[in-house]
Amino acid sequence: xxxxxxxxxAGVADSKAQVHDVGQQHPIGVYLQVWGYLFVLSTMxxxxxxxxxxxxxxxxxxxxxMFLKAGLIVAVFMHMLWERLALIYAILIPPLCIAVLVxxxxxxxxxxxxxxxxxxxxxxxxxxxxx
Amino acid sequence: xxxxxxxxxxxPAAAPHSLESLVSDWSTDQEVFKKVHWGKAMxxxxxxxxxxxxxxxxxxxxxxxxxxxxxxxxxxxVFALTVFGESIPLxxxxxxxxxxxxxxxxxxxxxxxxxxxxxxxTAALMLATAALGASFVGMQAFEWTKLIxxxxxxxxxxxxxxxxxxxxxxxxxxxxFHVSVGVIYLTTIALRVLNGVYxxxxxxxxxxxxxxxxxxxxxxxxxxxxxFYLW
Numbered sequence: 001x002x003x004x005x006x007x008x009x010a011g012v013a014d015s016k017a018q019v020h021d022v023g024q025q026h027p028i029g030v031y032l033q034v035w036g037y038l039f040v041l042s043t044m045x046x047x048x049x050x051x052x053x054x055x056x057x058x059x060x061x062x063x064x065x066m067f068l069k070a071g072l073i074v075a076v077f078m079h080m081l082w083e084r085l086a087l088i089y090a091i092l093i094p095p096l097c098i099a100v101l102v103x104x105x106x107x108x109x110x111x112x113x114x115x116x117x118x119x120x121x122x123x124x125x126x127x128x129x130x131x
Numbered sequence: 132x133x134x135x136x137x138x139x140x141x142x143p144a145a146a147p148h149s150l151e152s153l154v155s156d157w158s159t160d161q162e163v164f165k166k167v168h169w170g171k172a173m174x175x176x177x178x179x180x181x182x183x184x185x186x187x188x189x190x191x192x193x194x195x196x197x198x199x200x201x202x203x204x205x206x207x208x209v210f211a212l213t214v215f216g217e218s219i220p221l222x223x224x225x226x227x228x229x230x231x232x233x234x235x236x237x238x239x240x241x242x243x244x245x246x247x248x249x250x251x252x253t254a255a256l257m258l259a260t261a262a263l264g265a266s267f268v269g270m271q272a273f274e275w276t277k278l279i280x281x282x283x284x285x286x287x288x289x290x291x292x293x294x295x296x297x298x299x300x301x302x303x304x305x306x307x308f309h310v311s312v313g314v315i316y317l318t319t320i321a322l323r324v325l326n327g328v329y330x331x332x333x334x335x336x337x338x339x340x341x342x343x344x345x346x347x348x349x350x351x352x353x354x355x356x357x358x359f360y361l362w
Contacts, residue, residue, distance in 0.1 A: 024339060025246050035236035042232060042356075046225045049207050049361050059362070066357035070350055077239045077346045079339075087164050091175050098186040105194045112198035120200065 024079050034076045041065045041072075168336040171343065178347045181309075185351050188302050189358055195294040204290035206360050210274070224360050227270050228352065231310075234263035235349040238317075238342045245338035250330055253338060257321035260345060264314040271307045275300075298359070306355055309348050317341055 045065040048058060075081040080088060145151040164172045196203055207220040214222065241256035278299070282289045285297040320341045329335045 024242070026243065028240065028243055031236065031239040031243065035232070035239070038232045038235070039229065042225075042228050045357065045361060046221065046228070049221050052207075062357050062361045066353055069353045073235065073346055073350045073353065077235055077349075078343055083167070084165060087167055087172065087175065090164075091179055094179060095182050095186070098183070098190070101186070101190055102193065105190050106197065109194045109197035112194075113200065116198070116200045 024082060026082070030076060034072050037072055038069055041069045045069075168340070170340045171336060174340045174343050178343065181347065181351075185302075185305070185354070188305065189354060192298040192302060192359065195298065196292070199292045199294055201293070202291040204288060204292065204295045206362075209278070209290065210360065221360060223270060223274055224356065227267055227274075228356055230263050230267050230270070231349050231352050234260045234267070235346055237263065238345045242339045242342040245324070245329070245335040248330065248335070250324060250327060253335075254321045254325040257317050257324065257338070257341075261314045261317040261321065264310050264317070264345075264348075268307055268310050268314065271303060271310075275303075302355060302359060306348070306351055309351070313345050313348050317345060 042065075045062060048061045048065075053061060074092075080092075145155065210222075210224050211218045211220045212222045213219075237256045238260045241253050241260060244252040244256060283296045283299065285300055287293040288296050320337060323329065324338065329337060
């Protein structure tokens, strides 16, 4: 059906543009489905907070829902699923560098935290206990 | 266009370290991203750079939050709203999340209708997207006003770690700025769609490119929602 509509209207547009809209035509149903999933996942991540899940359970649930939502948006809404590998790699590989920055800053902030604890303890003569 | 003809005929005569060779090398007729509109490739590269900006914000937020010895204010309580005499945690943020997701949905449909050459549906869906985006910014303005009245400042707040305010204003402010720019961008393109500009020149990719930007704004919110509001 999509193909019929496209070729039916193709005569209106100039031929140069036709080269580019070959790839990204998909049934509306795909988008509605993803839209639904995003609503469900957002509700679930809100419920994590609403029911006050704590610790490892909270973090793992938040991260799981976050990555599922991000994946759906990039793959379907932004059409990455249907792009060529050259574009997929060019866009999705570089952000992995951020993992390096994050791990460096985790070490650094841990160092700062304990330096502060030791410094305040020495200064006030009290055990601050982190708060 | 084949490799052989390009190397034999198009290789510039200029010296390999001259400025002329630099320009001609970058402008020879080669393409990496085949069957991708140049505007789309460039939008993706812009979004990649924006990813790094937002990542830097979120990473610095992580760093100050992990290194402070003061208690971090509980976002669940800070962003609670009292509705009908009952305090519901994080409710405004949840509504904002659903509004932004809905706007992403309407945008995806707009792109689809654009490629079907349905001018009116495309423009209507894009304007709906922009309206949802504008209401998101409105709710954010409400949230900022509420917090400023409660005494949150970039240098302190009544509940704990002073870094909370600077992280909040910087991250949500920069995201809100992106949403505002997106609303203007989408409205501009929607009006052009409505006027039949892309029916005449056949370049409905413009709608998809605008859509990429909008979905990215929604994507960033997914991370802000998880790391700033839920963590």
